[in-house]
Amino acid sequence: MMKAIELEKAYDPKTFEDRIYALWKDNGCFKPTAEGSAPFTIVIPPPNVTGILHLGHALNNSLQDIVIRFHRMKGEKTLWVPGTDHAGIATQNVVEKRLRSQGKNRRELGREKFVEETWSFINEHRTIISNQLSRIGASVDWSRERFTLDEGLSRSVRDVFVTLYERDLMYKGNYLVNWCPSCGTALADDEVEHEDTPGKMYHLRYPVAGSEGVFVELATTRPETLLGDTAVAVHPEDERYAHLIGKMVKLPLTDREIPVVADTYVDRAFGTGVVKITPAHDPNDWEVAKRHDLQVINILTPDGKLNDEVPQKYRGLSVAEARKIVLEDLVAGDYFIKDEKITHAVGHCYRCHTVIEPFLSEQWFVRMKPLAEKALTSWRNGEIVFYPKKWENTYQRWLENIRDWCVSRQLWWGHRIPAWTCKSCGKLTVAREDPSCCPHCGSKEMDQDSDVLDTWFSSWLWPFSTLGWENNSCTTPDYKTFYPTTALISAYDIIFFWVSRMIMAGLEFTGKAPFRDICMHGLIRDKQGRKMSKSLGNGLDPLELVDEFGADALKFTLAYMCAQGQDLLVDKESFKMGSKFANKVWNASRYILMNLEGRSLVVNPPLLPADKWIISRLNGAAKAMEEAFLSYRFNDASSTAYEYFWNDFCDWYVEATKLSMRSGDDSDQAAAEKDRATTVLLTVLAESLRLLHPLLPFVTEEIYSRLPLEIRGESLLITAPYPEYKKEKEDPEAEGDFGFLKDLVRMIRTLRSECTVNPDKKIRVTVRMPSGGRIGFLKENAALVKLLAGLGELEIAEAAAGGEKPAGSIGLAGAGFEAFVHIAEAVDTAALKQKFAKELEKDKKFIGGLESKLANENFLKNAPPELVEGEKRKLADALDRTGKLESWLRDMA
Known part of the structure; x- marks a missing residue:
């Protein structure tokens, strides 16, 4: 015989969640122990090592945990690999900020000491992320935890860089990049966040050289960049300016003259049809310059100030300072016509939110077109599947229009670029191992490239580098067993940053797509639809939610x-x-x-x-x-x-x-x-x-x-x-029989509630059913109906529907039965009639208002479809209720 088992009266997750997690971990439950089964593998989207988990992380990791637990219970060899990202820009920013609070800076420390300081900081913070994942219940295999700067992952990064260089997919060149003056580094296109920002369109006049009093009018949002103009452009078929093509115009505030060129890039219907060309500070102008072999003049320093390429007066000014003084000088020189307020998209750094400057710089790039073609073919062949499928369109569109990826960053924290320049012969060496001397001339005087790789360069290798891959001949047990992984679960906002790149890297270096299933989930927003952020003060700390509601409540709700x-x-x-x-x-x-x-x-x-x-x-x-x-x-x-x-x-x-x-x-x-x-x-x-x-x-x-x-x-x-x-x-028969019983009980319960019958009051019900059907089942389970419906007496009669209604009862009609609740025995029917009559009158007024709204053409045309459908549902529900009230009132007449 058993004894009663006591659970605490109040559900309090604080009393057992930490204990349970330790029990799972100590018993090795997170390790892939199932033998002989197909593996199910997920690698965690690695959170930045500097941060703390936000609600978006909680959502992402909760969904992964749900899937992992399901497949583990299905008996599969299930592996969930945890890890963190070294987060180059973010980490360097945090460490530099900490140094500044101590009155230090990285230049004073030097590169080696700064990297040591950063590692010290990282070691403090890595355990924070691990503890947070444990608190929300993530059943990851901690014995396989990885970090993007681990020794093994660093070797794989280096091997990939060199391999790309050997395959002519990695190159170095002067290109226009997105530059963050605050972080002091280049950014990839998809690391720039464009925001609609108030601004002005400034209309200026440039004098035509050799033609006294003749000007061309153009408009720009950035007048200070005219100091780097090397041409103005018009459309080749624009008759207004055909006579100017090939001539020169005087560049205001300088002693330079620049040519008028014809290019189809110019929209002759927009503005005046004349465009200033500043190749070093606008990506479209950069392309125009290449087509016309124009001079490229970079007027900015890496910290966003005007350099020695501009007149002395403007040197050393910030962009904002220069704009103000340039505008004053344009007005004084009669070059300024007018300005008009506009809203335009302005690029900001995804990390520090500084306005991005297009900047001419020597950088390392990956040729993406060949890699993108393989990724598109893999998708078209069904090797990868998106959930939901709508994200396939985004994937396809981005890969078909992809640009080369700038992978060098002007930082000290990260994977150092494995390239050396010989001081003697000037030749470049890219190598898997540090060279002891120049392979071209034998000199030992070699300088390593000072830049590091974009954080995403290590992250795009994550699905296979975390499993032990270090080169093309990898045979480590984890790689052989668990690669390709099974699924990726990620927010849709990093489909460009990470998801697409992982597919490209996997296909290029392993010959296989890194995962089959790609689940793209939504973003966490507040009830007003706004992204959660510190500035809005609408963020929710997942650990505070765990403390208040428990990890299960967090996971299930999300x-x-x-x-x-x-x-x-x-x-x-x-x-x-x-x-x-x-x-x-x-x-x-x-x-x-x-x-x-x-x-x-x-x-x-x-x-x-x-x-x-x-x-x-x-x-x-x-x-x-x-x-x-x-x-x-x-x-x-x-x-x-x-x-x-x-x-x-x-x-x-x-x-x-x-x-x-x-x-x-x-x-x-x-x-x-x-x-x-x-x-x-x-x-x-x-x-x-x-x-x-x-x-x-x-x-x-x-x-x-x-x-x-x-x-x-x-x-x-x-x-x-x-x-x-x-x-x-x-068991369709059991479901049908019990479904019938539920319908009967539910209808009786509903009527009891509407009639405000005391829950303790046992009422009498008569059920009439035709012979056959479920009458036998109902008789056999009459005691159960009485229990569930709170009946004192249940009379079951075999009779055809439509007979005379028992006095003092309200009739209920169901599928194959009629039930009569003897309500007069339980309540004051006169008071009940008054109650129903008032409710009926109120409901009819409500119905009238809904019908009037739904008959309004303007409402139907302008209201959101979901609102219209909601009003229609309200009307249907109200009509159903009034029908019942009228029926009940008739029964009590």
């Missing part, structure tokens, strides 16, 4: 709200839903376990209709959730779990079992029925906990560990088998 292709609109209140669901699981389990006293388990217990129904429902839920997990529909899996456990299991099945458990009869027959019911109930509970585990891992593991050993077996829940859908468990 999954429940994560519909494919949509952003998540959340606030702190949102997480109460997950907390309430975890609490429901706790309380239902607590009720079951505290009623085990004196009970014995039964082998192969016979099943009642309610048992057959819940087993069929559980089987259906397992099928639906597996399909949802396999297609990364997290909200579908979560809503299925919620509906099954809260509605089917708790509200109906557990309530139904009380008929067996509450018997006051001490007979052997009553005891045997309690043992039978207890056995089935515990078995279903155990399987339900396995069903819910990927979504609520902590609370389900804690409860599962309290179940009798005969029910749960020896294993921890994390490694227990996931419920498997079986065709033979489908």
Whole structure:
């Protein structure tokens, strides 16, 4: 015989979540131990080592954890690789800021000491990220944790750089790059965030050389850059300026003359049809300059000040300072015509938010077109699949229009570029190992390139470098077993930064796409649809949410709200839903376990209709959730779990079992029925906990560990088998029968509520049904109906529908039955009529307002479609309710 098992009365995740996580970790549950099975592998999108997890990280890692736990329970050799990114720009910024607070700077320290200081800082912070991932329940294999500056990963980065150089896919050249004056480094195109910013369009006149009093008018948003102009351009077919092509114009505020060139880049219908060409500070002008072999004059220093290429007066000024003085001088020289307010897109650094300057600089680039072609072919061949599919269009469009990738960064923190220039012969050497001397002339005087590689250069190798790949002949066990990985789960905003590049790198260096499934989830936003940020003060700290609601509540809420292709609109209140669901699981389990006293388990217990129904429902839920997990529909899996456990299991099945458990009869027959019911109930509970585990891992593991050993077996829940859908468990007859019973009970409960019948009041109901059908089932389960509907008496009559209504009753019509609730025996019918009449009048006014709104053409034309549909649903619901009220009033007439 069993004893009652005590769960604490109040659900308090603080009392067990840390303990449970340590239990999993200590027992090696996160390691891929399943033998003989196909591997399922995910590599974590590595968070920046300098930061702390924000809610976006919590979402991303929660979704990965759900998938990993599901596949682990399916018996697959499951590996989730954790790690962090060295985050070149971000980390250097943080360390420099810390040095400044100590009255130091990196130049004083020197490169070697600065890198040492940065490593010290990194070692302090790496454990912070690890602890945070543990707090939210991430079941990663900590024994395989990696860092993008690990020795092995650094070797793979170096090998890839050299290989690209050998394949003529890496080159160095003077190009116009995106320059952040604050960070002092180049940025790739997709590291620039464009924001609509208020500005002005300045209209200027440039005098035509040799033609007194003749000018060309043009407009610019950046008058200070005219100091770097090397031409003005017009459209070759613009008759207004045909006579000027080939002539020279005087460049205001300088002693230079620049040519008028003809180029189809110019939009003759825009503005005056004349464009100033500043090749070193505008990407379009750079292309024009290449076509016309124009001079390229860089007027900026790396820190964003005007250099010696401009007149003495403007040297050393910041861009903002120069603009002000240049405008004053243009006005004084009669070159200024007017200005007009505009809003235009301005590029900002994705890290420090400084305005980006187009800047001519010598940099290292990767030729992306050949790599992009392979990535497009892999997608077209079905080797990679996007969830949802709409992101395929974004992927295709970006790869088809890709530009070469600037990979050098003017930083000290990161992977040093493996290139050396000989001081003697001036030749360049790119090598996998540090050269002891110049291979061209033998000189030992060689300087290594001072730049480091873009952080994303190590990240694009992440799926295979983390598994031990270091070169093209890699044979490490992890690489051979787990590569290619199975799935990537990532926010859609890094599809360019990371996702596409990983596919290109994987195909180029391993010959295989690095993963098959690409799940792109939405971004976390506040209830107003705004991105969460410090400046708006609308961010939510996931660890504070864990402290208040628990890690399960965090995970379940995020999954429940994560519909494919949509952003998540959340606030702190949102997480109460997950907390309430975890609490429901706790309380239902607590009720079951505290009623085990004196009970014995039964082998192969016979099943009642309610048992057959819940087993069929559980089987259906397992099928639906597996399909949802396999297609990364997290909200579908979560809503299925919620509906099954809260509605089917708790509200109906557990309530139904009380008929067996509450018997006051001490007979052997009553005891045997309690043992039978207890056995089935515990078995279903155990399987339900396995069903819910990927979504609520902590609370389900804690409860599962309290179940009798005969029910749960020896294993921890994390490694227990996931419920498997079986065709033979489908029971349409049981679902139909119990569904009929639920409909009857639900209709009676609804009427009781509408009539405000006291919950303790036992009422009388008469049910009429034609012969055949489910009348036999209803008679056999009359006691269950009485229990669930709170009836004192249930009369079941075999009769055709449409007979005379019993006096003092309200009729309810269902599929194949009529039910008459003897309401006059339970309430004051005169008062009830008044109540219904008032509600009917109120509802009719409401319906009138809705019908008027939906008849308004302007509303239908201008309102969002979802709002119109919502109003239509309100109308349908209101009409349905008024129909019921009118029917009830007729019955009481």
